Amino acid sequence: MKEYPAIWLQCAACTGCSVSVLNAVNPSIKNLLIDEVLPGRHINLRFHPTVMAGSGAPVIKVMEDTSKQKRGDYILIVEGAIPTAKNGIHGVVGERAGKPVTMLSRVEELAKDALVVIALGTCAAFGGIPAAHPNPTQCLSVSDILQAQGIDTPVVNIPGCPPHPDWFVGTVASILFSGLPKPEDLDEYRRPKAFYGQLIHENCPRRAYYDENKFAKKLGDPGCLYELGCKGSVTYSDCPLRLWNNGVNWCIANGSPCIGCTEPSFPDEVSPLYEKITAALPETPTGGSS
Numbered sequence: 001m002k003e004y005p006a007i008w009l010q011c012a013a014c015t016g017c018s019v020s021v022l023n024a025v026n027p028s029i030k031n032l033l034i035d036e037v038l039p040g041r042h043i044n045l046r047f048h049p050t051v052m053a054g055s056g057a058p059v060i061k062v063m064e065d066t067s068k069q070k071r072g073d074y075i076l077i078v079e080g081a082i083p084t085a086k087n088g089i090h091g092v093v094g095e096r097a098g099k100p101v102t103m104l105s106r107v108e109e110l111a112k113d114a115l116v117v118i119a120l121g122t123c124a125a126f127g128g129i130p131a132a133h134p135n136p137t138q139c140l141s142v143s144d145i146l147q148a149q150g151i152d153t154p155v156v157n158i159p160g161c162p163p164h165p166d167w168f169v170g171t172v173a174s175i176l177f178s179g180l181p182k183p184e185d186l187d188e189y190r191r192p193k194a195f196y197g198q199l200i201h202e203n204c205p206r207r208a209y210y211d212e213n214k215f216a217k218k219l220g221d222p223g224c225l226y227e228l229g230c231k232g233s234v235t236y237s238d239c240p241l242r243l244w245n246n247g248v249n250w251c252i253a254n255g256s257p258c259i260g261c262t263e264p265s266f267p268d269e270v271s272p273l274y275e276k277i278t279a280a281l282p283e284t285p286t287g288g289s290s
Contacts, residue, residue: 001040004176005066005074007110008048011103012091012130012139013080016162017121018050024165025246032169041176043075049093060094067110075172076114076153081123081130081139082107090137107142108149116180117142117155120168125157125189126264133268143190154180157190161261166242167195189264191236200232200258203240219255229274231260 010018022029027037036042045051047063054062066074080103083090088104095101111117119142122128131139140148143155156175158167171192174181187193201207209215209224216223226233235258243250251258260270270277 001036001042003042003044004115005070006043006045006077007063007066007074007114008045008077008079009093009103009106009110010049011078011080011082011093011107011124012137013121013123014129015050015079017079017124017160018048020160020162021120021165021168022051023245024169027169032172037173038176043172043176046074057094063094063110067113071113073115074113075175076110076117077120078107078111078117078124078142079120081127081141082145083130083137083139084145085136085138104145107145108151111142111146111153112149112151114153116175117146117153118168118171119143119155119157119159119190121163122159122161122261122263122266125159125191126266128159128161129267155190156181156186156192159189159191159196159262159264159266160237161259161266163262164195164237164239164242164244167192170195187236191262195238195242196236196262198236198238200235200237200240200252203238204232204252205240206252225252225257227276228257229259229272229276230257231263231270231273231277232258234265234270234277235260235263237262 024032033043033045046066047059052059082103084104088102091103092100093103093106119125123130124142127139127141146153146155156171158171160167181192185193187196206224210226214223215227216225219228239250257274259273260266263270
């Protein structure tokens, strides 16, 4: 059986991405971590600050030993943006020779020897909330950090605030089954097209309201939520088809406008969240079809 070691590094984030993935249903997180994801293939999660039982120097050693002993064979999962102000001192992971090691250094060191880097969540993929204006800690995305350092390890972005657990599990399973994604499998932002290939707008159950020029005037009203700030017309993900919480519900079905959390523009350029967006619509509502 082939084992794929995984290092999960948590940077500037709220842990929401971990919580979302831990709520995976089919397969469950137990299946993912203990069973064979695919016949003959198993993931060995060696480091995750939230779920591992150990702490302190011993687990840091496990992380560092994995990167040395499994060079080129481990999966690096980064959750959260990376602080870069003042040489990254605003975020640290462990110590070395009695001095703190920054998240920035950890990402650079671990990424260069990884098989692939999965930037999990919008903060890791694009900067997200930690990188929002005025960004005092100068947070950057994983891709920005690697590009600045000339590190060419493949990166797959799984944005969302938080991302759906299926997007992560499906991406990992695809890598184990058929290898790294080919260029045609990813969009221009390195998102898997399997999950981010269509606009929310294309599959929204309220699309008919949009086509008929019927818009909700307040939350709770029937009608398209465009005038209440819905960003579904500029947001790519399969939320309307996949749904959340084991298929129970999703944002728009719950009466909330889509906030565009899978996009590089989140949160600055899609804010205010509950005000109408006017840029880059498939077609501004005029009473006709779209």
